[in-house]
Amino acid sequence: MRHPAGRHRAVRPVVVAAALLATGLVLAQVAAGEQDAQVSAAYSCALPSGAQQVTVGFSQAYPATAFGQQQLQPGKLTVTVSLPRAAVTGMLPAGAAEVSAAGVLTAQITQGSSVREVPWGELTAAGVPVSGEGPLVLTLTGAVPSVTAGEGTGSVGFAAGALQLRLLADGAAGEGASVGCTPSPGAPAVLGTVPVDPAAPSASGSGVPSPGLSPDPGPSSSPSPGVTPTPAPTQSPAGGARREPLASKEDCLPVPSEPLDADFLPPLPDPVHDIVIPKPGMPPMPDNAACGYAVGYANITKLGQASIVNDPSASPAMVRVNASRRMAFQNRNDYPHYMEVDSVGTLQLPPAQATFLTYGFMPTTARLEFTPRGPLTIVAVGNAFWNEAINFTIYGYQSLRISDVKINGTPLDVGPDCTTTEPVKLTLRGRQDSFLPGGGDGKPDYSLQGGGPLAQKDLYIPPFTGCGTHGDDLDPLFTAAVSGPDNSLNLEQGPLCFPLTDDPANPKCAPVVMPSLPHHR
Numbered sequence: 001m002r003h004p005a006g007r008h009r010a011v012r013p014v015v016v017a018a019a020l021l022a023t024g025l026v027l028a029q030v031a032a033g034e035q036d037a038q039v040s041a042a043y044s045c046a047l048p049s050g051a052q053q054v055t056v057g058f059s060q061a062y063p064a065t066a067f068g069q070q071q072l073q074p075g076k077l078t079v080t081v082s083l084p085r086a087a088v089t090g091m092l093p094a095g096a097a098e099v100s101a102a103g104v105l106t107a108q109i110t111q112g113s114s115v116r117e118v119p120w121g122e123l124t125a126a127g128v129p130v131s132g133e134g135p136l137v138l139t140l141t142g143a144v145p146s147v148t149a150g151e152g153t154g155s156v157g158f159a160a161g162a163l164q165l166r167l168l169a170d171g172a173a174g175e176g177a178s179v180g181c182t183p184s185p186g187a188p189a190v191l192g193t194v195p196v197d198p199a200a201p202s203a204s205g206s207g208v209p210s211p212g213l214s215p216d217p218g219p220s221s222s223p224s225p226g227v228t229p230t231p232a233p234t235q236s237p238a239g240g241a242r243r244e245p246l247a248s249k250e251d252c253l254p255v256p257s258e259p260l261d262a263d264f265l266p267p268l269p270d271p272v273h274d275i276v277i278p279k280p281g282m283p284p285m286p287d288n289a290a291c292g293y294a295v296g297y298a299n300i301t302k303l304g305q306a307s308i309v310n311d312p313s314a315s316p317a318m319v320r321v322n323a324s325r326r327m328a329f330q331n332r333n334d335y336p337h338y339m340e341v342d343s344v345g346t347l348q349l350p351p352a353q354a355t356f357l358t359y360g361f362m363p364t365t366a367r368l369e370f371t372p373r374g375p376l377t378i379v380a381v382g383n384a385f386w387n388e389a390i391n392f393t394i395y396g397y398q399s400l401r402i403s404d405v406k407i408n409g410t411p412l413d414v415g416p417d418c419t420t421t422e423p424v425k426l427t428l429r430g431r432q433d434s435f436l437p438g439g440g441d442g443k444p445d446y447s448l449q450g451g452g453p454l455a456q457k458d459l460y461i462p463p464f465t466g467c468g469t470h471g472d473d474l475d476p477l478f479t480a481a482v483s484g485p486d487n488s489l490n491l492e493q494g495p496l497c498f499p500l501t502d503d504p505a506n507p508k509c510a511p512v513v514m515p516s517l518p519h520h521r
Contacts, residue, residue, distance in 0.1 A: 003353075006032050007122045007264040007306075008441075013484060014371050018050070024217075027317060029473075033386055034402040035061065035062050035064055035192065036059070036060075036061050036062075036065070036371055037058070037059065037060050037061070037062060037190075037191050037192045037506045038057070038058070038059045039058050039160075039189050039190065039191065040055055040057040040058070040189070040507050041055070041056055041058070041183060041184070041189035042054075042055060042056075042180040042183070042184040043055070043056045043081075043182065043183055043184060044182055044183075044184055045083065045161065045179055045180070045181040046180050046276045046282070046283045047083075047084070047087045047089060047179065048087065048181065048190060049087055049089070049090075051086065052083075052084055052087065054081065054082055054083060054084075054135075054182065055082050056079060056080065056082075056160070056163065056181065056189075057078075057079070057080035057081075057089060057158055057278070058077070058078070058079055058080075058189060058191055059077075059078040059080075059193050059418075060074055060075055060076070060077045060078065060144075060158075060192060061074065061075030062074050062075070062158070062191075062192035062193075062194050063194055064195075065194065065195055065196075065369070066149045066195070066196050066197070067149065067196065067197050069077050072146065072147055072149060072156065072194055072512060073146040073147075073375065074144050074146075074147075074158065074191075074192065076141055076142065076143055076144070077105070077120065077121050077123065077141065077142055077144050077191075078139065078141045079103065079139075079140045079141075079163065080137060080138070080139050080140075081101075081106060081137070081138045081140070081163070081165065081181070082136070082137050082447045083135060083136050083137075083138065083179070084134040084136070085100050085130075085132065085133075085134065085135060087388070088130070088136045088167060089130055091167060091177035091179075092130065092167065092169040092177065093169050094428060095169055096130050096169035096484065097130055097170060098127040098128065098129060098169070099127060099130055099136070099138075099167055099168065099169055099170075100123040100124070100125055100127040100128075100138075100167075101120070101123075101124070101140060101165050101166060101167050101168060102123065102136045102140075102165070102166045102168065102275055103119075103120050103123040103124075103125070103140050103163060103164060103165045103166065104120075104122065104123065104164050104277060104327065105119070105120045105121065105123065105143075105160060105161070105162075105163050105506070106118070106119060106120065106160075106161035106162045106163070106164075106286070107119075107120035107158055107159065107161060107174060108157075108158070108159040108160075108161050108192070109147060109156065109157070109158055110156070110157040110159075110251065111149060111154060111155070111156045111196070111254045112154050112378065117161055117288060117324075117498075118145075118174040119324070119327065119341075120144050121142040121143055121144040121145075121197050122142050122313065122329065123140035123141060123142040123318055124140060124141065124142060125138040125139055125140040125141075126171075126421050128141070137391060138165075140165075142171045143441045145346065145355045149194075149196045154195075155192045155194055155195045155196055156192050156193070157190065157192075157193045157194075157263045157298075158190070158191040158192045158193070158194075158197060159189060159190050159191060160164060160183065160189040160191055160478045161182075161183065161384055161486060162180070162181065162182050162183070162285070162288070163180075163181040163182075164178070164179075164180055164181075164277045164282075164285070164319070165178065165179040165180075165181065166179075166275055166279070167179065177272075177279075178277065178279035178281070178282035179184055179276055179282070180278060180283035180284075180285075181249060182283075182286060188273060191465065192223070199518075207358065211229075220265065222252075231346060233452065244369070249401045250322055250495060250498065251291055251318065251497075251499070252290060252291035252318075252498075252499050252511050253288045253289065253320075254320070255287045255289040255320070255322050255479055256320055256321065256322040256344045256345055256346045256375055258344055258374065258375035259306050259340050259344070259374075259375075260325060260326060260344055260377050261374060261377040261395065261396075263391075264377040264379060265326075265342060265377070266340070266377065266379065266381065267331070268338070268406035269338050270330060270338070272460070273330055274325070274328055274329065274330045275328065275329055275330065275337060276327070276328045277326070277328075278326070282303070284325070285324055285325055285326070285327075287322055288322060288323040288324055288498070289320070289322060289323075289498070289499065290320070290321040290322075290323055290449070290496040290497060290498045291318045291319065291320045291321065291496065291497055291499075292318065292321075292451065292493065292494050292496040292497055293308065293310070293312070293316055293318060293319070293494045293497060293514050293515060294310060294319055294347075294451075294490065294491045294492065294493040294494070295308075295310045295311070295316060295491065295492060295514070295515055295516075295517055295518065296308075296309050296310070296454075296490050296492055296517060296518050297309060297489070297491075297518065298459070298487065298488075298489055298493030299487060299488045299489070299490065300461070300482060300487050301484065301485075301486045301487050302480075302481060302482060302483075302484060303481070303482070305355075305370070307352060307354050307514055308352065308517070309349065309352070309489065310349055310350065310492065311350075311352065312514050312516070312517065314350070315350060315513070316350065317347060317348055317349055317350050318347075319346070319347040319376075319493075320346050320347075320446070321344070321346060321378070321496060322343060322344050322345070323343045323345055323448065323449075323496075323498075324341055324342075325342055325343055325344050326340075326341070326342040327339075327340065327341050327342075327490070328340040328342075330495075332397065335470045337383065337386050337388075338366070339380045339381070339383040339386070340379065340380065340383075341376065341380045342374045342377065342379050342380070343378040343380075343393070343448060344376065344377060344378065345375060345378055345396075346372065346375055346376065347372060347373060347376060348370075349370040349397075349398070351367050351368060351369045351370075352367075352368045352370075353365060353366070353368070354368050362407050362408050363408055364405065364406065364407045364481070365405070365407075366402050366403070366404060366405045366406075367402070367403045367404040367405075368400060368401070368402060369400070369401045369402075370398045370399070371398065371401070372396065372397070372398055373396075373397035373398065373399055374396065374397055376394055376396040376426075377394075377395045377396065378392065378393075378394050378395075378448060379392070379393045379394075379395070380392050382432075382449065385405060387436065387437075389432065389433035390431070390432040390433070390447070391427050391429070391430075391431055391432055392429065392431065392432070392446060392447070392448060392454075393427060393428070394427075394428040394429040394430075394454065395425075395426060396425075396426040396428075397423035397424065397425055397426065397428060398423055399419055399422050399424070400419060400420045400423075400424055400443050400461070401418060401419045401467060402414060402418045402419075402467065402478060403416070403418065412468075412474075413468075413469045414467045414468060414469070415466060415468055415469045417466035418464060418465075418466050418467035418468075418474070418478065419464065419465065419466055420460045420461065420462040420463070420464055420465075420483075421463050421464070423462075424459070424460070424461060424462065425460065426456065426459075426489075427456050427458070428454040428455065428456050428489060428491065429454065429455060429456065430446025430447075430453065430454045430455075431443070431445070431446060431494075432445045432447045432452075432453060433445065433519075435463075443515060446493070447494065449495065449498075450495055450496075451493035451496070451515065452457055452490070452492070452493060453490070453492055453493075453518060454489075454490075454491040454493055455487050455489065455490050455491070456488060456489040456491075457489065458485070459487040459488055459489055460483060460484070460485045460487070460489075461482055461483045461487055462483060463475065463479040463483045464478040464479050464482070464483060490518050491518065492515040492516065492517065492518040493515060494514060494515040
């Protein structure tokens with residue numbers, strides 16, 4: 001069964017960076033053009049004949065100086081790729097006379113110890129003849145988002161990462177071949193470095209200052225959903241986030257490698273024109289490991305109470321994420337825009353203790369064990385640069401087992417297999433919209449990197465089976481006490497840590513924030 005997200009127009013997909021860009025915040029924008037960067041780098045491109053070393057050139061203008069808490073706007077990005085002509089010809093339909101391209105470059109943006117990888121503009125290349133001698137050269141260009149520099153001195157650095165290309169034969173929008181290119185080992189291609197002057201002029205009418213490096217909404221460019229870098233921890237509704245010890249790279253490992261669950265991916269608004277990266281047969285996107293905490297409450301209607309999920313005071317489990325595994329976008333001038341970014345995650349919750357009433361009056365305690373049935377599929381649809389809210393949905397399945405039951409203090413043997421007849425389906429939702437005119441819906445924002453509130457209002461707990469021993473059938477007991485519709489989950493996610501993209505000189509991740517429990521209404 002598919003789970004459509006509806007027909008969305010343009011958008012960007014978990015934790016609270018944009019919420020700090022409060023309504024009415026006015027930022028002075030620094031224009032590009034005071035320094036021009038022209039660099040080339042060796043890349044390895046996956047072609048049908050095998051990996052091929054190619055040269056990729058980059059050209060982009062940057063301002064000479066940026067100011068803390070203010071925007072800087074890099075100029076248009078130009079990427080020149082030289083591919084083996086014979087290999088390209090073999091990837092196109094027979095008789096193709098011309099090849100054009102669309103592409104997405106992953107950029108690494110740094111300021112101090114803050115390092116984030118973001119899709120850097122939507123690039124297009126005009127058609128060039130397929131026939132000819134020597135390499136086939138594609139020149140892709142496109143606008144990129146502005147970036148808000150964080151407080152303090154130092155500089156904002158921009159470096160080129162993975163490049164995903166889609167080759168289009170004779171201008172066909174829906175047909176083409178995909179090519180994935182990654183930088184060869186060594187120093188990354190530095191696109192630009194902009195010094196930050198802490199003595200920034202005050203911005204008229206400004207509200208809450210920007211806490212750190214952050215892509216900003218703009219009218220002409222479209223970053224990936226959920227790429228807002230992590231802000232400093234903020235006060236949660238329940239009264240304050242807590243910083244845990246520094247996390248090492250190992251804390252975010254293993255990187256989730258499971259595929260996205262196709263049943264949870266929304267149908268594309270226009271499959272003919274929408275561009276999907278990577279396409280079948282194309283190399284996967286580079287791993288983008290992250291980890292963090294999500295804690296909260298499960299509200300069980302029949303029990304009339306809330307049970308803590310992933311108790312922050314009792315060795316809570318980390319959620320691990322492999323971000324931006326798939327992107328789908330549409331940016332034709334004559335068609336509504338569309339932007340979707342999909343990530344995969346894993347979460348093995350620790351066992352929890354629950355107290356409830358059986359027969360309506362007997363106090364009962366039990367151990368609840370959750371087992372994931374497949375990965376979490378994280379779907380983000382929307383893009384702030386097109387002035388559209390970003391809607392996040394986290395899908396997954398968890399089976400539920402009950403053990404160590406005591407009724408009024410007396411042990412009750414329920415056996416080893418007292419479980420729900422089918423897994424519990426998770427459909428957690430969050431939204432990022434404070435950047436909209438008027439401040440959006442006025443509720444706290446959520447983004448994958450920045451965290452924030454996640455909720456599911458329609459949690460269904462299936463009936464129980466396998467409960468009881470020695471011929472006793474206790475299934476009806478637990479089904480009557482717990483199972484049914486109209487339950488809910490209220491979680492608070494902390495900012496994600498991205499240790500694999502941290503500064504090599506600082507192998508530790510930024511402190512991992514343990515969020516406070518949300519209100520369990």
